[in-house]
Structure formats: C-alpha cells, structure tokens
Amino acid sequence: MDNKQQKISRKRKKWLKKQLKLQMGESKKYLYITAFFQWFQFMMRVISLGVIAKAAADLYYKGTTNFGSLASILLVTSIMGYLLSFFAKKYQGIPSQVARNKLKKDFLHAYKQTNGHLENVDTKADVVTVAAQGIDTLDTFYQMYQLTNLKVYLNCATILVIVSILFPLGGLIFLLALPLIPVAMISVQKKSKKIMAHYWATYMDVGNLFIDNLRGLNTLYHYQVDKKYQKNFTKKAEEFRLSTMELLYFQLQSVGYMDSVMYVGVGVSGFVAVLNLAQGKVSLFTVLFFILIATEFFAPIRELGYGMHLLMMNTKMADHIFTFLEQAKHVDHTNVTSAQPLEKVTSIKVKDLDFSYQKTVILQQLNAEFHQGQLIAISGESGVGKSTLVKILQKQLTPTNGKIYFGEQEIAMISMEDIWKHSIVVSSESYLFNDTILNNLLMACDKDESALVNWLKERDLLQFVTQLPEGLHTIVGENGALLSPGQRQQILCVRALLADRDIYIFDEVTSSVNEEHEADILAIIQSLAKEKLVLFITHKMKQVQEADQVLFLTKDQKSYLHSPKDLLKECSEYQTLVATQADLEAILYEK
Structure with missing residues (x-):
C-alpha cells in the first residue's frame, strides 16, 4: 500500500x-440504555460525595457526625452503583x-x-x-x-x-x-x-x-x-x-x-x-x-x-x-431482483460489448452467440480479454457498453442469485477444501456416498481415486495441495458436473497438468458440451481444434466466431498462433 x-x-x-x-x-437503543444506567451510577457517586462533604462539615462545626448513617448510605450507594454498572456492561x-x-x-x-x-x-x-x-x-x-x-x-x-x-x-x-x-x-x-x-x-x-x-x-x-x-x-x-x-x-x-x-x-x-x-x-x-x-x-x-x-x-x-x-x-448488481425467475438457459447472446479498464480498451464491439450442445472455445493471446469476458458474464465486472442476454433475459436485470443457480465457473481460483474428496464432491449435490460412487462408475470418472489407499475418503489438503495438479483439476470439473448447471465456463483448467490428466479433463468437458452450454477458455491450439466453435480475440480488439477450420481461413493472427504452437510441439517431441 x-x-x-x-x-x-x-x-x-x-x-x-x-x-x-x-x-x-x-441496537442503538442499547447505547442509550447503557448511558442511562451509567448516569444513574454517576448519581450514586454524586450522592456519596454529598454525604461525605456533609459529614466532614458536621465534624468540623459540631465535632461529631453520625458515622453509622454515613456508612449505611455509602454502602447502599455503592451496592446500587455496582448493580447499575453490571446492567450497563450487559448492554454496553x-x-x-x-x-x-x-x-x-x-x-x-x-x-x-x-x-x-x-x-x-x-x-x-x-x-x-x-x-x-x-x-x-x-x-x-x-x-x-x-x-x-x-x-x-x-x-x-x-x-x-x-x-x-x-x-x-x-x-x-x-x-x-x-x-x-x-x-x-x-x-x-x-x-x-x-x-x-x-x-x-x-x-x-x-x-x-x-x-x-x-x-x-x-x-x-x-x-x-x-x-x-x-x-x-x-x-x-x-x-x-x-x-x-x-x-x-x-x-x-x-x-x-x-x-x-x-x-x-x-x-x-x-x-x-x-x-x-x-x-x-x-x-x-x-x-x-x-x-x-x-x-x-x-x-x-x-x-x-x-x-x-x-x-x-x-x-x-x-x-x-x-x-x-x-x-x-x-x-455489484446483486440488489437487482430478476424481473422473472431465470428459466433454463440454452443460449447466451453478446451484443456490441465494450469494456475498458481505466484508459485501456480490453474488449471492443464484441458480438457473439453461444448455444447449448456445442463446445465453444474462447482463445487468443494473453491479455486480450478472455478472463475479463468471463467476469462480465458472471457480473463481477460491468461492461462499458453493450448488452448480454441469457436466453431472452438481459443480464443487467438478472439477480446474482440466478446467475449462480444457472452457471458455474471452474478456474485456477476454484477451491478445494481441506477435507476428503467425497465431501468436496458432495457439497455440489444431494447424493449420498453410495449414489455418488454409482454415478462416477456410470460415467467412468475419477478413475485415479481407486488407486488411492483411502479412495474417496482421501484428504486433499489445503486447496488440493496433497493431490497432483491433474487430480485436483479433475475433482474440480467433476464437482461442477454434479452441480448440474445450464452454463459451464472452464477457464484454463488444463494448464499445468500432464497429457494423461489433460485427456481425461477434455473428455469430461466434451461429454458435458453435448447437453449443456459450455465455454472453454484455453491457450492450447490443439484443444481449440477440438471445439465446435471458436471465439478468437485478437490483440487489436477484434473478435472472430467461426469453426476452427473456417477460422484458419479468416484470421491471420489465429493462423500464426496455431503454426507457432505446432512448431514448438514438434521441437519438443523431436527431443
């Protein structure tokens, strides 16, 4: 700072x-109640001082005073003061x-x-x-x-x-x-x-x-x-x-x-x-x-x-x-109450979207439509606004201009609660609690352990868990620290599946994982895309080639939405990125 x-x-x-x-x-009333008790306690003290002054004056002028009466009054005022102090502290x-x-x-x-x-x-x-x-x-x-x-x-x-x-x-x-x-x-x-x-x-x-x-x-x-x-x-x-x-x-x-x-x-x-x-x-x-x-x-x-x-x-x-x-x-727009409860979302429409951070333009005149049943990859070099777009779709950022529609409903009129109910983001910031794999998964659904095990077997998911000594009862550590990166990412993806949302956004979920786990994660995402609206952010061009549609963001704030094949013909920046990564992979494999 x-x-x-x-x-x-x-x-x-x-x-x-x-x-x-x-x-x-x-609760402000308790402040006045406390002050009231403290004032009465103060008055007990004033009375005590008055009695002491009177006794001293009598002693000086008369040579004697009623010490019994003095002691009694001081005792009563002290007890009253204590009780008033007790009640004052109770509310203070x-x-x-x-x-x-x-x-x-x-x-x-x-x-x-x-x-x-x-x-x-x-x-x-x-x-x-x-x-x-x-x-x-x-x-x-x-x-x-x-x-x-x-x-x-x-x-x-x-x-x-x-x-x-x-x-x-x-x-x-x-x-x-x-x-x-x-x-x-x-x-x-x-x-x-x-x-x-x-x-x-x-x-x-x-x-x-x-x-x-x-x-x-x-x-x-x-x-x-x-x-x-x-x-x-x-x-x-x-x-x-x-x-x-x-x-x-x-x-x-x-x-x-x-x-x-x-x-x-x-x-x-x-x-x-x-x-x-x-x-x-x-x-x-x-x-x-x-x-x-x-x-x-x-x-x-x-x-x-x-x-x-x-x-x-x-x-x-x-x-x-x-x-x-x-x-x-x-x-924040969470105070917005949805005009109507958000129904099942099967499409997202982005219209003339602009976003600037201070004086830097990040997104400009972005137009796109995403539909259920397709795997949509969002790609481009670092800093072109991929993660920014995700935050806008989640209402964590407000666009400078433009509109976004979930189905027929404008996102500005959708409550944050409805956003959470219908969408989920899996990213590097997704968190695994320091608990068992089982409990981290069960937080996303109402299944019991037996039903969850059957659900995983039916879909052939999290096969690596069977090789762990404690199985689903394995403690993952703080944010999955006791797991490999690939195992951690798989659990995050499967937990998202269990949540059963309409919209899934996967933000660089295959970074820092080996090829075996990468293939498992991609298989989960591809299978999910057949039934849900799935946005998949990645910088790996091999994965982009597997998508049905690609939203490619360029360094000069242009955007393209095509199939991978058509995008190669339309966008030179995309062509360069694909060729560069292919050359790098070829060198790595030769070694």
Whole structure:
C-alpha cells in the first residue's frame, strides 16, 4: 500500500461518522440504555460525595457526625452503583457487536461479488487486513467514543445544574474552562493527522507484507531468498513499531495537556470557592462538595478529548472500509431482483460489448452467440480479454457498453442469485477444501456416498481415486495441495458436473497438468458440451481444434466466431498462433 495517505475532507469525515452510526441499526437503543444506567451510577457517586462533604462539615462545626448513617448510605450507594454498572456492561457491547457484524457481513458479501477485483485497491491482502483486523478496531468508536459523548452531555449538565444552585460563580468558572480542552486538542491536531497517517500506512504495509510472504513461503525457500525477505519484513515491522510508539507517546502527551487543563480548572475553581468561604459567602459543606464534584465535571471532558484521538484513528479505518464497500456497490448488481425467475438457459447472446479498464480498451464491439450442445472455445493471446469476458458474464465486472442476454433475459436485470443457480465457473481460483474428496464432491449435490460412487462408475470418472489407499475418503489438503495438479483439476470439473448447471465456463483448467490428466479433463468437458452450454477458455491450439466453435480475440480488439477450420481461413493472427504452437510441439517431441 502506498504510504502517501490521502487527506480526508471534513465533509467525508462527517459522512463516515454518520455511516458508522447507521451500522448500529435498532441496537442503538442499547447505547442509550447503557448511558442511562451509567448516569444513574454517576448519581450514586454524586450522592456519596454529598454525604461525605456533609459529614466532614458536621465534624468540623459540631465535632461529631453520625458515622453509622454515613456508612449505611455509602454502602447502599455503592451496592446500587455496582448493580447499575453490571446492567450497563450487559448492554454496553451490543451496539458495537451488531455494527461490526454488519460491516463484516457487508464486507464478505462485497468481496464475494467482486472476487476482490476492484480499482484503487492495491492487493487482496489490503482487503483481508481491513476485514480481519480493521473492523474490530471500530469497537473503540462504538463502546468508548459514543458513550463518552453521551456521558459528557448528561454528567456535565447534571454537575452544572447542581453547582449553579449551590455556587453560581463556580458554575461560571466551569463554563469558562469548558472550551479549553477542545482548544488544546485543536492545537495538536495538525501533528496528530501526520502521525495518524504514518501509523496507518505502516500498519497496512506490515499486514500486507506478512500475508504476501506467508502465501509465498515455499517460493521464498525454493529460491533461497527467505532471509532477504525476512530482513525486509523486519524493517517494515520496526517501522510499524516506531510509528506505534510515536502514536502512543503523542497520545500520552495529549492526555497530559488535557490533564493540565483539568487540574487548572479544578484548582482555580477550588481557590475561588475557598476565597468565598473565607468571606462567608458559602458554607464549608458547599466548598467541600464543590471541590469533590469538580473532578466529576472535567473527567468526562478529558475522556472525550482522548476519544477524539480514537475517533481520528477510527476515521482512517472507516475510510478504508467504506471506500471498499462503495466501490463494490458500484460494481455489484446483486440488489437487482430478476424481473422473472431465470428459466433454463440454452443460449447466451453478446451484443456490441465494450469494456475498458481505466484508459485501456480490453474488449471492443464484441458480438457473439453461444448455444447449448456445442463446445465453444474462447482463445487468443494473453491479455486480450478472455478472463475479463468471463467476469462480465458472471457480473463481477460491468461492461462499458453493450448488452448480454441469457436466453431472452438481459443480464443487467438478472439477480446474482440466478446467475449462480444457472452457471458455474471452474478456474485456477476454484477451491478445494481441506477435507476428503467425497465431501468436496458432495457439497455440489444431494447424493449420498453410495449414489455418488454409482454415478462416477456410470460415467467412468475419477478413475485415479481407486488407486488411492483411502479412495474417496482421501484428504486433499489445503486447496488440493496433497493431490497432483491433474487430480485436483479433475475433482474440480467433476464437482461442477454434479452441480448440474445450464452454463459451464472452464477457464484454463488444463494448464499445468500432464497429457494423461489433460485427456481425461477434455473428455469430461466434451461429454458435458453435448447437453449443456459450455465455454472453454484455453491457450492450447490443439484443444481449440477440438471445439465446435471458436471465439478468437485478437490483440487489436477484434473478435472472430467461426469453426476452427473456417477460422484458419479468416484470421491471420489465429493462423500464426496455431503454426507457432505446432512448431514448438514438434521441437519438443523431436527431443
């Protein structure tokens, strides 16, 4: 992630704060219930301080006081305070949990729809870091900042009312001292923004680097550069540690400023109270009670000042979160409800399709029709838009212009749920869970083990499984790591068959597999194409020759849809690609 953090405008901050509050939904009432219990707990403390001040004044003037009554009242207020605190804590975390769960759900939904393919998002690691850790950091906003805000209004207003009745001049001093803490905060805000920006940059950097290095750990070992990358990670981790210490030091420094304001406020108001006592204008009880509750006035404001620091941190993270969700919302069309439930799809029509990424044109004026019962190969050199077309057909990307029809229904008016129900993609990103072969297959259908075994035998599929000691109960490892690439791809293809969709898209499923497994996979795809609508993306020209129709995409954004035989006559780029691969294969076989 780029260390240059964009400045968040005041309007954007206001919007982010509003969005964070909206995440609480109906659970926001628990925030007010908690504040209500905390205010009553605060009142128990005020009563205790009043009783203590009265007892001290009596002891001074009368030489005695009712210690039994004092102890009884303090015991009752302490018990009441404890019970109120217990109930407050019971409700305190609910709004935060609800809000964070909603954000995580929205985040997962957005990631699922887009598969992490978004502009202005550097890596999937950025997304994972924000989702895994960042959302939970917002707990301080919901549990600390929000409650402190309410506490300031309730507690300070209560103290002002009490003081204005007992000692009006003291109330005036409190009001005059009130703006000093925000002034102290504003005075250090510029430095705070710079420190916060650096902190979040190093936080995201070290998180992303850790995930990236972990995923590529075997590669680092194989190339023997693990120590070099370890040094780089250690350097980034040290930068994060230093930025964290800088932030903590700054926060402590800011708290020191706020403490100074609080002590000055308490000291000045106490001094004025004592002067008034000496002049006989107020009673000893009033002075003692005033001094005791003065800290109760400034303490919540001090907490709010610290809460403003947390809000600044939360605003940065909220900006990351809602930037991703906003982009996903722009790309995502899952809120569309199909005008009619999508019936069986036997054809796809692409009409005048354009797609550009930033200023780069990927697809231009693409027109094609695909029908059930044909094996349609999609081919062309790398970067011509084959996988982009797949993402558009799956509504993971939105075309710049043009229309796509599933049967007679335009894809823009089809819900994502209907897309999933009627189509399936098998690609390098398809995933095998760290479970048995059997369970990975059964997730696609309602069959039991016996029915699945018979189904596989009837179609002569996954023959290699019979040679495994555990058969279908073999554990495949994380994403099929304990299988060969060919075995993994076969299981993915067979699982797709079991799902029984109308549309099948196979994206480079024979890359990195040996000839034997390649032949098995092609046999599965060819057999499926007799009954279903099958799109087969491949860069291998020998496989393209086996298709009924070929959609060939060229480097200059032209497209051809012909039989392999006719395509050789129509497209020179296709001719060159076929001849080049044939020559390479001839050289390999000679060797």
